[in-house]
Structures are given as structure tokens and as C-alpha cells.
Amino acid sequence: MKNTKRPGWSRLDNAAKVFPALANKKDSRVFRFACQLTEPVQKKALQQAAEQALEEFPIFTNIIRHGMFWYYLEESGKMPIVHEEDQNVCSRLYDKNEHHLLIDISYYKCRINFEIFHAMADATGALMFLKTLVVNYLKIVHPVLVHEDLSLGIDSTFREKDSDSFSQYYNKEEKNSSMSFLGEKTVPIFHFHEPSTPDFFQQVTEAEVSTRQIIAAAKQYHTTVTVFLVSLLILSIYDAMEPRDRKKAVRIMVPVNLRNYFPSATVRNFFGLIAVTYDRKKQGETLEDVIAAVAENFRRELTKEKLEKMIAGQVSLEKHMAARAIPLIFKDIGMELSGLIAGARQTMYFSNIGRITMPKALAPYVCQFDFFIGCAGRQICMCSYEDHMMVTCAGSSSPKDTERAFFRRLAEFDSDMIINTNYSGKED
Structure with a gap:
């Protein structure tokens, strides 16, 4: 029998509501965090790390749709495809007429890039995700690290991560x-x-x-x-x-x-x-x-x-x-x-x-952030x-x-x- 269950949805937070209206080809409202490592990035490991991180941050797999009165977030069930950097920085991610993911994960030589449409998160939220992504990646590439204390202090629940603190x-x-x-x-x-x-x-x-x-x-x-x-x-x-x-x-x-x-x-x-x-x-x-x-x-x-x-x-x-x-x-x-x-x-x-x-x-693996x-x-x-x-x-x-x-x-x-x-x- 065909599954007709409607995807879950949630409201945009107060600050996020303006970004879909203001984003255009001139002003993408996309920001980038990057982490420079001491060794070249391995694509397959980064893809695995990204999927693990998104299990902790499922909100970043949502898409934006628009109704009669407001924009809203909807679960997509999609996963981003990690790729070598091949486009201009902070390129447009949101298009009102398309419904694709509003994040992008790429790499270039030793650098991991994470870009996100501002309606999804602010810089603090995006940084939480990137740090989780980097920790996951390094544990995959260097299995010896699983025995180390790699806690980031991010122990909040899904509900807490997804909360609208303005309200x-x-x-x-x-x-x-x-x-x-x-x-x-x-x-x-x-x-x-x-x-x-x-x-x-x-x-x-x-x-x-x-x-x-x-x-x-x-x-x-x-x-x-x-x-x-x-x-x-x-x-x-x-x-x-x-x-x-x-x-x-x-x-x-x-x-x-x-x-x-x-x-x-x-x-x-x-x-x-x-x-x-x-x-x-x-x-x-x-x-x-x-x-x-x-x-x-x-x-x-x-x-x-x-x-x-x-x-x-x-x-x-x-x-x-x-x-x-x-x-x-x-x-x-x-x-x-x-x-x-x-x-x-x-x-x-x-x-x-x-x-x-x-x-x-x-410390031996991470050089800097941008x-x-x-x-x-x-x-x-x-x-x-x-x-x-x-x-x-x-x-x-x-x-x-x-x-x-x-x-x-x-x-x-x-x-x-x-x-x-x-x-x-x-x-x-």
C-alpha cells in the first residue's frame, strides 16, 4: 500500500522569515564555515561523516515551502552529496521555485566547507554542525581517535536544537x-x-x-x-x-x-x-x-x-x-x-x-577555521x-x-x- 503520510513541517523562526523574501541572485544570504585540516580530505569518509552529523541535526535536511501566509519548513528525507568544490563561494542555495536542500558540503584539498542558507540557522548553529562534522570525519579517517575524549559539549535533544527561542x-x-x-x-x-x-x-x-x-x-x-x-x-x-x-x-x-x-x-x-x-x-x-x-x-x-x-x-x-x-x-x-x-x-x-x-x-589534525x-x-x-x-x-x-x-x-x-x-x- 502506498505511503501517503504527509512530511512533518514546522514554522520558520522569527529572524528566518525575512531571508526567503530577500534572497536573490545578487544577495544569496548564504554563509560559509570552513575548517582547514593538516591532510587532504577523503570524499567517501566525508560523505559518511556528513550523514552521521545530519542524524544529530535533522533540521538541516528540511526544505522551505511557502503557503498562503507564511514560509514554512518541511522534512525532505534527502541527504546532501559531498563533492569537490566546483562553484563560486556562497552561491545561491534558495530558489522559491525549487525545493532542494539548503546546505552544501564540499571540500578542496585539505579544507572542508559547509555552506547554509541563513533561514536555516545562524552562525552559532552552523558552527555546531561543522564541528560535529569534523569530529565525525576525523574519527572515521583515524580510528584510533575513538578512544579519545572528543566531546563538543553539544548534548541537547532534537527538540531543543529545533526550538524557536524567539517565541x-x-x-x-x-x-x-x-x-x-x-x-x-x-x-x-x-x-x-x-x-x-x-x-x-x-x-x-x-x-x-x-x-x-x-x-x-x-x-x-x-x-x-x-x-x-x-x-x-x-x-x-x-x-x-x-x-x-x-x-x-x-x-x-x-x-x-x-x-x-x-x-x-x-x-x-x-x-x-x-x-x-x-x-x-x-x-x-x-x-x-x-x-x-x-x-x-x-x-x-x-x-x-x-x-x-x-x-x-x-x-x-x-x-x-x-x-x-x-x-x-x-x-x-x-x-x-x-x-x-x-x-x-x-x-x-x-x-x-x-x-x-x-x-x-x-590538535594534530586541525589548522584553522574561517x-x-x-x-x-x-x-x-x-x-x-x-x-x-x-x-x-x-x-x-x-x-x-x-x-x-x-x-x-x-x-x-x-x-x-x-x-x-x-x-x-x-x-x-
Whole structure:
């Protein structure tokens, strides 16, 4: 008898709802984590490791479908096919008219790549999966490792991994503007207006610096690594700016891992955004001036009370009865317009996934990690493993003056910085 059981489905989390509407050939909303090993990757073992990892993270085999009013996740029963890297980084994974997996696992020489559509997970959730994948792979290739302690501290249940933490921590009593995600329009904000690369090719420039040296530099200025690098980025944007634009303020959007404030084991999206706005004309031109202002901005915004209001503002919009009754086709138009407005009120994104750790027994096999997101404009992402800090600029904007200015400033704190790109550096 034919099995007519309908596949299981679940709602997208609050942050995920915008990504299907905003994803297009120019802006894939796909991000990549990569792990560099000390030896060439074996395809067959990686396929086996991927299937084992997906048993622990079944949500990543879901596909996205759309109904009358909302997008939703549906079980697919599919498994990704591991392959040698053969396409541009962060290529489009989501297409409204196709229903295929929204993850991609590939390899190149000694590197394992994991790409995922942002609607499925945030960087923290994707990193949980990649670490599990790498541990599984190394146990297969090196059976002696099965006797070692390779625990990653990921002992959550399927239900906990698949939970919607936005709904869990939504407090309808909190009062906040449901449109706060658009960013405040208090001062003129500098925004890049530049041509895209042919075919919207994602140009990636990664800098490898010493974790110890960058931490030491941040301590020299009595601040954190994130505040230090955001401050360098702000000054670099002004360095590359046309003189006529220097009267404008710079606004950097910084994703915040909400799990650090609200206990959650979800691998789905659970992040917020804070806006760091700096006006050099009013607040000063030295690195010390910028660090002081950025640090104060972080202190002001990164409180549990502020973040609770942020969650309330985001979730209340989707729970509004009038908004729920609007057909999806009109919701998409509204989200696209909101994305354009938000983009015009921002300069760049800066995302720090932080320090990545792996079991000590894997130290002889793991070199470094990398992380970046494909976007239509510009974004800087960073992570560190041991003494390898990777600071990566990615985007489809063609001129690279700002990136060059940023890396020049960064090189002042590590003269042995190594730069790698996936393009020739020649610009039209």
C-alpha cells in the first residue's frame, strides 16, 4: 500500500522569515564555515561523516515551502552529496521555485566547507554542525581517535536544537518599536553606492593574523577585540571615503548571539543586531576617540533589558493579527521594501563568531577555521582558533578601497599578516 503520510513541517523562526523574501541572485544570504585540516580530505569518509552529523541535526535536511501566509519548513528525507568544490563561494542555495536542500558540503584539498542558507540557522548553529562534522570525519579517517575524549559539549535533544527561542523568550509586556530593525534615522548615514562584480561574484579577502597579537593590541587600548576591530573598521571607512561624504556618520551593524543572554540550545536563528553609529566630525578622529564611543555603545545596548525589548519588537510584528492575515505575496513586498530602507540606514556589517575550540586530541589534525557570508554589499566576519585569527571581507561590491584601508590598519598590529583572495585584485 502506498505511503501517503504527509512530511512533518514546522514554522520558520522569527529572524528566518525575512531571508526567503530577500534572497536573490545578487544577495544569496548564504554563509560559509570552513575548517582547514593538516591532510587532504577523503570524499567517501566525508560523505559518511556528513550523514552521521545530519542524524544529530535533522533540521538541516528540511526544505522551505511557502503557503498562503507564511514560509514554512518541511522534512525532505534527502541527504546532501559531498563533492569537490566546483562553484563560486556562497552561491545561491534558495530558489522559491525549487525545493532542494539548503546546505552544501564540499571540500578542496585539505579544507572542508559547509555552506547554509541563513533561514536555516545562524552562525552559532552552523558552527555546531561543522564541528560535529569534523569530529565525525576525523574519527572515521583515524580510528584510533575513538578512544579519545572528543566531546563538543553539544548534548541537547532534537527538540531543543529545533526550538524557536524567539517565541520562547517573547514577552508581550515589553514595549518597543516593531520597526526598530530598520535602524534609526537620526543623522545622515554613509552608504556605499558602487557597482557589483560580474554575475554578482562574491569577492573574498581573508587576513590571517595572530590571535595573541590582536588580543594584546585590544588590551593596550583597554577594550575587547570586537570593539577594537569595529573601531579600526570605522576609521578605515573614513580613510577611503570621498571628502564630500566625510560629514556623514558611519553605522556598523553588529550581530549579537542571544544565547549569551538567554539560555538556549537551538541551532536555528537566535541573534539580534545592534547599531554602532559614529560621527567623526562630532566625536573625534583618533582611534582612542572611536574606541571610547564604540565601547560605550556596546555597554548601552548589550543589556538583557535592551535585548528583551529587541526580541519583543521583532516578534510582536509577526503576532499582530492584521499582519498575519496579509497574503505572503504582499508580505514579501513589504519585507523587500523594509530591507531596502534598512540597507540605506547602514554602512557595513561586522560579525565576530569568537573563539572556536576543538577537543585537544584533534590538535594534530586541525589548522584553522574561517567564516564569512555572501552579501550584496560588504561584510567583515571573523573567528579564531588557537593563534590563527581569520578576518574576512566578503561581498559583491567591486571597489576594494575600504578593505585595503582596513587591512593596512590591521597590519600595524601584526606585521606578519597573511592575505589571501579569490580574485586577481584587478578592478575595472
